[in-house]
Amino acid sequence: MSDYEFENFSEGDWDDRSDLAWSEFDWERYLCDQEELFHRYLSLYGKFRDRSDRLDRVAAGMGWDSGEWACAQPPDEYDDDPDDDFLVAGEALPEDEEGEDPLDPYTLYRHPIFIAAKSLYISLNEAWERLVAHPSSNVSASLALAYQKSLHRGETHAVFAIHALDMGDYALCVAQLKRALSDLNHTMRLLEEVSHSKTEAASQYQSEALAKIFDLREICLRVIHYCRDEANRRFSDED
Numbered sequence: 001m002s003d004y005e006f007e008n009f010s011e012g013d014w015d016d017r018s019d020l021a022w023s024e025f026d027w028e029r030y031l032c033d034q035e036e037l038f039h040r041y042l043s044l045y046g047k048f049r050d051r052s053d054r055l056d057r058v059a060a061g062m063g064w065d066s067g068e069w070a071c072a073q074p075p076d077e078y079d080d081d082p083d084d085d086f087l088v089a090g091e092a093l094p095e096d097e098e099g100e101d102p103l104d105p106y107t108l109y110r111h112p113i114f115i116a117a118k119s120l121y122i123s124l125n126e127a128w129e130r131l132v133a134h135p136s137s138n139v140s141a142s143l144a145l146a147y148q149k150s151l152h153r154g155e156t157h158a159v160f161a162i163h164a165l166d167m168g169d170y171a172l173c174v175a176q177l178k179r180a181l182s183d184l185n186h187t188m189r190l191l192e193e194v195s196h197s198k199t200e201a202a203s204q205y206q207s208e209a210l211a212k213i214f215d216l217r218e219i220c221l222r223v224i225h226y227c228r229d230e231a232n233r234r235f236s237d238e239d
Contacts, residue, residue, distance in 0.1 A: 022105075031109070034109035041116060042119050047061075059116070108163060111165075113162050117219055118159075121158075124213070125148070127208065128144075128147060136201065138197035138198075139194065150190055151187060154216070155180075157180035158216075158220070161177045161180060170227035170228070170230050171227075174228060174231075177223060177227075181217060181220050184213055184220070187213060188210070
């Protein structure tokens with residue numbers, strides 16, 4: 001993805017809206033609308049959860065098929081299928097699918113990587129809350145707290161990384177994503193302890209959570225690959 005495309009997605013989206021003045025009510029409405037994107041993402045994720053290429057399929061369903069997915073695999077492994085594209089620093093969702101006013105400002109809430117990561121973390125947290133509240137879950141309070149804290153740390157680092165990506169600071173993005181990956185690995189280790197409860201609910205959560213954690217790791221690794229390529233390209237251009 002070129003510098004022009006990246007800048008057009010972030011800073012460029014503000015250029016024509018410098019005179020926009022929203023009230024608190026306007027922002028509340030906007031944030032409520034953006035919350036619907038998470039529900040939409042998770043609905044599509046559930047539809048494609050049994051597919052190995054679910055991240056790309058969900059991205060296409062979200063209307064992100066005009067951008068570029070930063071992937072470690074060679075492009076021909078996707079069989080030149082345009083539905084496999086996924087935005088990294090690319091473009092906002094198409095207005096006809098997103099249902100947004102063209103004058104709505106750009107915020108991080110519209111960044112595809114933010115939507116994908118945030119949606120998966122929301123799903124992990126909500127399912128965990130249901131599990132520990134179940135009378136027969138047999139999950140200790142210490143494990144429940146440790147697991148929740150691990151998810152929170154990973155999500156926080158991911159959000160900071162996406163903000164750095166949005167600002168074009170690729171090195172900072174990579175540094176934050178490495179921390180997010182470390183937290184995801186810690187979360188997986190804690191997830192192994194969940195299986196010790198030997199309940200059906202815990203077993204189901206472990207299975208579904210593991211898939212989502214691996215997808216979060218995949219997103220992190222793809223974005224790291226993209227950032228390092230962009231950083232190397234910029235370094236080469238300077239020479």
